[in-house]
Amino acid sequence: MLRQGSLGQRVATAGALLASLMALPAISYMLTAGLRARYLIEWNLPFGSCELALDPLTLIFLIPIFLVFAAGSLYACGYWPASSKPASEPPLTFFYGLLAAAMAMVVVSRNGALLVMSWEVMALSGYFLMSAEHTDPEVGKAGLVYLVASHLGAASLLVLFSLLAGATGSFLFPAAGSLHVSSSLAAILFFAALLGFGSKAGIMPLHIWLPSAHANAPSHVSAILSGVMLKMGIYGILRVITFFPERPLWWGELLVVAGLVSALMGICIASAQKDIKRLLAYSSIENLGLITAGIGAALYGEATGSSRLAYLGMAGALFHILNHGMFKPLLFFGAGSVMHATGTREMDRMGGLSSRMPWSTLLSLAGAVAICGLPPFNGFASEFLLYLGFFGEARSSQPLLALGAPVLALVGGVAVISLVKLFGITFLGAPRSEGAAHSHESPASMLVPMGVLAGLSLVGGIFPQLFLSLVNPVVGALALGAPAGYAAPVRPIALTAAGAALPLLAGAIFLVLKRRELASPRATGPTWGCGYLAPAPRIQYTASSFGQLMGSLSTPLIRSRTSRGTVAGVAPVEASFRYQPEETLLGKVAMPALRGAATVSAFIRRLQHGEVQIYMLYIFATLFVLLLSVR
Structure with missing residues (x-):
C-alpha cells in the first residue's frame, strides 16, 4: 500500500x-x-x-x-x-x-x-x-x-488571552470554575x-x-x-x-x-x-x-x-x-x-461510476x-x-x-x-x-x-x-x-x-438472493424507453436539475450566476449555458468588503517608499499630532 x-x-x-x-x-x-x-x-x-x-x-x-x-x-x-x-x-x-x-x-x-x-x-x-x-x-x-x-x-x-491575563495576572489558564470576574468582562471574554x-x-x-x-x-x-x-x-x-x-x-x-x-x-x-x-x-x-x-x-x-x-x-x-x-x-x-x-x-460530468x-x-x-x-x-x-x-x-x-x-x-x-x-x-x-x-x-x-x-x-x-x-x-x-x-x-x-x-x-438476505440469481440462467432485453428511441446520458438528471427545487426555495441564501452563448442567424454556431450557484453572503457582503479592504491597503502601501528620510518625516508628523492632542 x-x-x-x-x-x-x-x-x-x-x-x-x-x-x-x-x-x-x-x-x-x-x-x-x-x-x-x-x-x-x-x-x-x-x-x-x-x-x-x-x-x-x-x-x-x-x-x-x-x-x-x-x-x-x-x-x-x-x-x-x-x-x-x-x-x-x-x-x-x-x-x-x-x-x-x-x-x-x-x-x-x-x-x-x-x-x-x-x-x-x-x-x-x-x-x-x-x-x-x-x-x-x-x-x-x-x-x-x-x-x-x-x-x-x-x-x-489575542484580545481574549490578554484580557484573561489582565484578570488573573498570568497567561496560564485558570482552573475550571475559578474565574470570578464581572458580568460585563465575562460577556466580553x-x-x-x-x-x-x-x-x-x-x-x-x-x-x-x-x-x-x-x-x-x-x-x-x-x-x-x-x-x-x-x-x-x-x-x-x-x-x-x-x-x-x-x-x-x-x-x-x-x-x-x-x-x-x-x-x-x-x-x-x-x-x-x-x-x-x-x-x-x-x-x-x-x-x-x-x-x-x-x-x-x-x-x-x-x-x-x-x-x-x-x-x-x-x-x-x-x-x-x-x-x-x-x-x-x-x-x-x-x-x-x-x-x-x-x-x-x-x-x-460524472455518473455510472458504481460499475467501475x-x-x-x-x-x-x-x-x-x-x-x-x-x-x-x-x-x-x-x-x-x-x-x-x-x-x-x-x-x-x-x-x-x-x-x-x-x-x-x-x-x-x-x-x-x-x-x-x-x-x-x-x-x-x-x-x-x-x-x-x-x-x-x-x-x-x-x-x-x-x-x-x-x-x-x-x-x-x-x-x-x-x-x-x-x-x-x-x-x-x-x-x-x-x-x-x-x-x-x-x-x-x-x-x-x-x-x-x-x-x-x-443486506445479508439480499446477498443470498443475489447469489442465487447469478447462479440461475437469465435473459436480457430492452426496457421501456419512456418514448425515447435513442436514450442518451444527457436526458438524465444532473446535479443542477436535481437541486433546482431546493435552490429555488433558498434564493435568499443562494444566487445563480449564469452565462450563456448567443443563438443568432440562420445557421447559429454552437452555444452553451453555464450555471454556478453562489452564496449571497459571500458574493454580496464578504467579498465586496475584502475588495474594499484591498483597495485601502493598496493606497496605504504607497506610503512605503523605502526611503529613511520619508519615514522620519512620518514619525515627526505623528509626534506633532500627538503633542497637539495632549495639549
Whole structure:
C-alpha cells in the first residue's frame, strides 16, 4: 500500500500509522479510567510557565486528530504520490504532519500565549496545504480569503488571552470554575472566544473562508481540515466556558440560535451545489452547527436546572464530534477517489461510476448514510441524543427550546436530499463524460483508510455505548449539572441500535438472493424507453436539475450566476449555458468588503517608499499630532 509514494512519504506515513496505533489505545484508556496528566516545561519566554496537560476534554479531541492524520497519510500515498506530484508532495507531506502536531499542541496547551502560537502554526500549515496547487487562480483566491479570516480570528484570540491575563495576572489558564470576574468582562471574554474560535469552526456568518478552502484543497487535506481542524474552534469555546463557575442563560440561547441557523443555512446552500467537494464543505457547516446547538442546549439545561437536557446536549455534541471526525473524512476520501478516477469535481460530468468503482461506491454510500443521520451508522446515534434533548423540552415549564426540534428535522430532511443527489448523480446512471466512462477503481492505499472509517462509523451506530464510554467522562468533567453516568437515554439508544441491525439482516438476505440469481440462467432485453428511441446520458438528471427545487426555495441564501452563448442567424454556431450557484453572503457582503479592504491597503502601501528620510518625516508628523492632542 505504501509503494506508490517516495521514500520520505513512506517513512512519514509509517510514522503516522505507528504514532496513531500507540496513541489511540492510550487515549481511550486514559478517558475510560479517568486519568489526568500535567507537565511543566522550562522556557525563556516572558509569558509565565509553559504548562501542558491531559484532561478528558483534551483527550476526546485528540482522538480525531490521530485517527484522521493516520488515515489521510496512508490515503495520500495513492492519491498524491511523489511519482505524479514530485514538486508538491514533499512540502505537502511536511505540512500535513506539522498541522497534526500543531492541533495536538493546541488542545494540550494550558498557557494562552502557547495556544496562540500553536494556533498560528496550525493556521499557516493549513494555508500551505490548501495552496498546494497555487498556480490555479481559484486556489490563490481561496488561500487569500483563508489567511484574512484566520488572522482576524487570531486577533480576537489575542484580545481574549490578554484580557484573561489582565484578570488573573498570568497567561496560564485558570482552573475550571475559578474565574470570578464581572458580568460585563465575562460577556466580553465570551464574545472574543466566540469570534476567535467560532471563525475557525465555521459558525455562520464567520464561515467565509471554509467553502473555497475545503473545495480547492487536496482531498486528504480537506478531510483533516473538515474532520479535525474545524473542531479546534469547538474545543476553544468549550475550554473558555469551563473557566467560569456560572454560565448565564443567554450564552446557551445564543449558541443554540447560532448553531441551528448555521445548520439550516449550511445544508440548504449545500443542496444547490454541483461541485462535490463544495457540497461536502457546506455540509460541514451544518454538522458544526449541530454541535454548537448541542453545546448551547447543555448550557441552557445547566442554567435552568435540567440535568437531563445538560447531559443530552453535551453528550450529543461530543458524540457528534467523534462521529463527524469519521464519516466526513470518509466522504472527502470518496470524493478524492472520484476525482482521481474522473479528473473533475463537477457532479454533472460524472455518473455510472458504481460499475467501475464498486468499492469506492460502497464506502461512499456508507459515509452518505452516516452523515444523513440514518441507522445503522453513527450519525444516527449522536443526532438521536440531540433530538431527545430538544423534544424533551416540550414538557418543561419553558418549552421554547422545543422549537429547535422541527428545525433539526428540517435539517435532516434537506441533508438526505443533498446526499441522495451526491450519491445518485455521482455513482448511478450512465457516464456523462469521457472521464467518467473510463474511470477506474482506486488503489488499496486509498480504499483501506476509507474501509477503516466506514467500519468505525458502523460500530458507532450499532454499539453506541462504546463511544458513550468515551464521552461520559468528558460530560462529568465539564460539571454542567449532569452526572457522568447519566443513563436515562442509553436504554432507548440501545433499543434503536438493536433495530438498526435489521438493515444488516436485510443486506445479508439480499446477498443470498443475489447469489442465487447469478447462479440461475437469465435473459436480457430492452426496457421501456419512456418514448425515447435513442436514450442518451444527457436526458438524465444532473446535479443542477436535481437541486433546482431546493435552490429555488433558498434564493435568499443562494444566487445563480449564469452565462450563456448567443443563438443568432440562420445557421447559429454552437452555444452553451453555464450555471454556478453562489452564496449571497459571500458574493454580496464578504467579498465586496475584502475588495474594499484591498483597495485601502493598496493606497496605504504607497506610503512605503523605502526611503529613511520619508519615514522620519512620518514619525515627526505623528509626534506633532500627538503633542497637539495632549495639549
